[in-house]
Amino acid sequence: SQQGEEDPQALSIQEGENATMNCSYKTSINNLQWYRQNSGRGLVHLILIRSNEREKHSGRLRVTLDTSKKSSSLLITASRAADTASYFCATDSGAQKLVFGQGTRLTINP
Amino acid sequence: EPEVTQTPSHQVTQMGQEVILRCVPISNHLYFYWYRQILGQKVEFLVSFYNNEISEKSEIFDDQFSVERPDGSNFTLKIRSTKLEDSAMYFCASRVLTGELFFGEGSRLTVL
Numbered sequence: 040s041q042q043g044e045e046d047p048q049a050l051s052i053q054e055g056e057n058a059t060m061n062c063s064y065k066t067s068i069n070n071l072q073w074y075r076q077n078s079g080r081g082l083v084h085l086i087l088i089r090s091n092e093r094e095k096h097s098g099r100l101r102v103t104l105d106t107s108k109k110s111s112s113l114l115i116t117a118s119r120a121a122d123t124a125s126y127f128c129a130t131d132s133g134a135q136k137l138v139f140g141q142g143t144r145l146t147i148n149p
Numbered sequence: 150e151p152e153v154t155q156t157p158s159h160q161v162t163q164m165g166q167e168v169i170l171r172c173v174p175i176s177n178h179l180y181f182y183w184y185r186q187i188l189g190q191k192v193e194f195l196v197s198f199y200n201n202e203i204s205e206k207s208e209i210f211d212d213q214f215s216v217e218r219p220d221g222s223n224f225t226l227k228i229r230s231t232k233l234e235d236s237a238m239y240f241c242a243s244r245v246l247t248g249e250l251f252f253g254e255g256s257r258l259t260v261l
Contacts, residue, residue: 080254081153081253081255084251087248134205139193142192
């Protein structure tokens with residue numbers, strides 16, 4: 040079964056607006072992580088939220104986790120052109136690997 | 150800041166040829182991974198490696214694939230006989246034990 044399905048697949052907003060991306064997953068998790076990928080580059084870790092946490096902040100990033108609904112959201116506030124990238128959620132179920140979703144392609148228009 | 154390094158950045162090969170992709174994980178990390186990403190698609194798990202052996206592998210990681218940590222630093226992915234569908238970005242990643250993965254910049258493999 041596929042873990043970490045992001046929604047929407049693509050999102051285009053104006054600079055300064057907030058961007059919200061969602062992630063749903065299927066099995067129980069130890070933690071959920073969000074990564075960013077600039078075009079043609081490697082993935083960069085943004086934030087990790089544990090299964091016993093409901094919300095976490097890091098700078099302009101806010102992540103929520105609802106384990107009853109098996110879903111998470113990533114909010115980027117006051118978006119900048121430099122935030123243009125793909126964003127992936129990844130679930131850690133205590134096995135060896137992280138399972139990544141399809142990603143959300145975020146475009147910030149100046 | 151320590152980083153995961155991968156070579157080559159881009160490799161073009163003929164179908165049926167062997168390819169070796171190389172990675173130098175972060176030195177104090179214990180878990181090592183290979184993921185791949187077909188253009189514009191999701192990041193797919195291939196294999197994890199711990200304590201000098203494969204700890205988990207996916208269905209994609211068939212007999213054509215192998216991994217090795219020949220010395221204390223390098224971590225390699227070998228594809229014995231490449232197919233067209235092996236064309237993708239291959240990412241190496243490592244982590245201490247749990248928590249975040251640190252990714253390299255990837256090796257783009259093009260199979261003709």
